[in-house]
Amino acid sequence: MSQSLDAYLVLASxxxxxxTFGFLARRNAIAMLMSIELMINAxxxxxxxxxxxxxxxADRASVIALIVMAVAAAEATVGLAIVIAIYRNRRxxxxxxxxxxxx
Amino acid sequence: xSAQEWLAIGPLLAVFALAMLAVVLDIxxxxxxxxxxxxxxxxxxxxxxxxxxxxWYFGGGEVEVFGGAYVRDALTSFLDLxxxxxxxxxxxxxxxxxxxxxxxxxxYASTLMFAISGAMxxxxxxxxxxxxxxxxxxxxxxxxLAGYAKRDGLSTExxxxxxxxxxxxxxxxxxxxxxxWGFAGSTRIPEVAAVLTSLDGAVSLTPALTMGLxxxxxxxxxxxxxxxxxxxxxxxxxGSPTPVTGYLSVGPxxxxxxxxxxxxVDALAPLKADWVPFIVVLAALTMTLGNLxxxxxxxxxxxxxxxxxxxxxxxxxxxxxxAAAPPGSDTERAGLEALLFYSAAYSFMNLGAFAxxxxxxxxxGVTSQITTFAGLGRRAPLLGxxxxxxxxxxxxxxxxxxxxxxxxxxxxxxxxxxxWLIGLAVxxxxxxxxxxxxxxxxxxxxxxxxxxxxxxxxxxxxxxSAGLVLSAVATxxxxxxxxxxxxxxxxxARALL
Numbered sequence: 001m002s003q004s005l006d007a008y009l010v011l012a013s014x015x016x017x018x019x020t021f022g023f024l025a026r027r028n029a030i031a032m033l034m035s036i037e038l039m040i041n042a043x044x045x046x047x048x049x050x051x052x053x054x055x056x057x058a059d060r061a062s063v064i065a066l067i068v069m070a071v072a073a074a075e076a077t078v079g080l081a082i083v084i085a086i087y088r089n090r091r092x093x094x095x096x097x098x099x100x101x102x103x
Numbered sequence: 104x105s106a107q108e109w110l111a112i113g114p115l116l117a118v119f120a121l122a123m124l125a126v127v128l129d130i131x132x133x134x135x136x137x138x139x140x141x142x143x144x145x146x147x148x149x150x151x152x153x154x155x156x157x158x159w160y161f162g163g164g165e166v167e168v169f170g171g172a173y174v175r176d177a178l179t180s181f182l183d184l185x186x187x188x189x190x191x192x193x194x195x196x197x198x199x200x201x202x203x204x205x206x207x208x209x210x211y212a213s214t215l216m217f218a219i220s221g222a223m224x225x226x227x228x229x230x231x232x233x234x235x236x237x238x239x240x241x242x243x244x245x246x247x248l249a250g251y252a253k254r255d256g257l258s259t260e261x262x263x264x265x266x267x268x269x270x271x272x273x274x275x276x277x278x279x280x281x282x283x284w285g286f287a288g289s290t291r292i293p294e295v296a297a298v299l300t301s302l303d304g305a306v307s308l309t310p311a312l313t314m315g316l317x318x319x320x321x322x323x324x325x326x327x328x329x330x331x332x333x334x335x336x337x338x339x340x341x342g343s344p345t346p347v348t349g350y351l352s353v354g355p356x357x358x359x360x361x362x363x364x365x366x367x368v369d370a371l372a373p374l375k376a377d378w379v380p381f382i383v384v385l386a387a388l389t390m391t392l393g394n395l396x397x398x399x400x401x402x403x404x405x406x407x408x409x410x411x412x413x414x415x416x417x418x419x420x421x422x423x424x425x426a427a428a429p430p431g432s433d434t435e436r437a438g439l440e441a442l443l444f445y446s447a448a449y450s451f452m453n454l455g456a457f458a459x460x461x462x463x464x465x466x467x468g469v470t471s472q473i474t475t476f477a478g479l480g481r482r483a484p485l486l487g488x489x490x491x492x493x494x495x496x497x498x499x500x501x502x503x504x505x506x507x508x509x510x511x512x513x514x515x516x517x518x519x520x521x522x523w524l525i526g527l528a529v530x531x532x533x534x535x536x537x538x539x540x541x542x543x544x545x546x547x548x549x550x551x552x553x554x555x556x557x558x559x560x561x562x563x564x565x566x567x568s569a570g571l572v573l574s575a576v577a578t579x580x581x582x583x584x585x586x587x588x589x590x591x592x593x594x595x596a597r598a599l600l
Contacts, residue, residue, distance in 0.1 A: 029267065033270075039275075046282065068235075071239050075239065075243065082262045082263050086259040098260045098264070101260065101338050
């Protein structure tokens with residue numbers, strides 16, 4: 001385990017950026033959903049790292065991380081339900097094909 | 104918990120109970136849409152009365168519940184009343200749209216109530232984690248409502264765009280929240296503010312805090328649909344079932360401003376001077392682009408979507424006035440008052456406009472093209488007149504609510520002695536004039552246009568009529584007698600500063 005908080009924050013920021021890039025670059029709705037999960041996990045890493053390095057945050061960090069995981073799970077549930085609903089209508093998960101409304 | 108604390112969270116619990124009750128009713132008496140609607144309307148009226156009583160009981164004071172994570176002050180009461188009115192009006196407009204399309208009412212009502220409870224929690228949260236939870240409780244049901252007509256391609260398409268960009272922005276917001284939390288060492292908003300105040304500009308912005316602030320601003324800008332973070336708005340609004348569009352255009356927007364009040368004004372106030380240029384640019388871009396694109400729209404829902412983006416810009420002017428004013432001054436409070444007053448006025452007039460669109464779409468197959476309004480002034484004079492009233496108010500014609508809303512925002516901006524804000528005030532006036540073109544274009548179509556031959560007579564249900572009358576009365580009353588609302592907004596702004 002590294003002894004530097006900065007190292008963890010940099011790692012988490014990198015993960016967050018990878019998630020952001022994935023969200024912007026991928027055109028598959030499921031892959032975009034996975035990228036969002038990656039971003040949320042990066043946030044969890046930040047939270048846990050703060051908890052590990054700052055004594056006064058130690059007891060709260062794990063609780064916050066758990067709650068964030070629960071919220072992420074709820075979000076994924078709603079997201080997958082919407083993806084399934086639109087897949088039934090359109091027969092494709094590619095967001096580029098969802099363009100029936102005028103720009 | 105003491106009786107006082109129970110009373111303080113009473114309105115929130117009432118809305119939770121209503122959400123559950125809708126589900127239970129649907130299990131006990133399946134398919135009884137009218138029963139559910141009736142129970143929701145009565146329940147919401149009760150919740151409004153309870154909130155009014157609570158506000159009167161606590162007066163100007165504040166009660167903290169759950170160890171300070173939830174606070175009931177004048178701002179909470181102001182926002183609760185606004186959100187409950189939005190819920191009531193949405194419930195009144197919905198059955199006439201849902202029933203002919205065979206969409207179930209009970210699940211709709213339950214989802215809407217959960218979203219409203221999230222909005223109410225957002226307006227009362229004094230803890231960063233509770234703020235995030237409330238935000239998710241607000242937006243997750245919102246995604247479901249947007250995709251409520253699940254066999255309709257447009258509805259699901261709007262829902263997936265709303266969902267993907269919404270959760271993307273939630274993740275950005277959460278990252279900012281985590282950085283601020285790690286920096287301040289506490290999730291409690293007063294403690295965060297205390298840590299930031301103790302810096303006293305000496306270490307004004309560390310890289311982590313700057314990044315946190317930037318991410319929070321971006322996340323919130325997505326939620327209020329400010330340009331350039333507005334791309335989800337037109338499609339989500341056009342695709343959603345019309346009563347849902349009405350709700351989405353006011354509920355989540357006002358709630359996101361509640362989030363701004365609790366987070367940026369309450370917790371991050373010591374950093375507000377660094378924040379001014381961003382809000383000024385955001386406000387200027389938002390109202391200008393919203394209005395310019397609205398001019399070219401032929402679909403009324405899409406047009407009102409862009410118009411709601413423009414209104415976000417006007418509300419942001421109030422926020423900019425707050426941020427640019429010196430701390431502790433009267434001008435600072437005037438900005439927040441303008442923001443709150445605008446939110447209230449905008450909610451009623453915009454919901455009213457969407458209610459008219461919903462009323463026309465009672466018959467399935469009526470599109471959202473502006474041409475469906477052709478000759479409405481003769482086909483249904485009363486409905487036409489109400490639409491005209493809401494459009495005039497949205498334009499900002501005195502003596503309606505929209506006029507005072509714009510006037511207060513502009514006055515608040517001018518009072519701040521800053522070239523940025525004067526420029527913004529001028530831009531607001533210009534934008535209000537430009538907006539008149541597309542609002543009044545609908546009026547022209549309504550009164551001068553020839554209806555197409557196969558148009559059937561418009562039938563307006565009793566519930567929709569009640570909702571229309573309520574919105575119209577609110578729009579006129581807030582315009583003619585703005586005093587009480589302003590006094591309430593002043594009290595709410597005072598609770599915050």
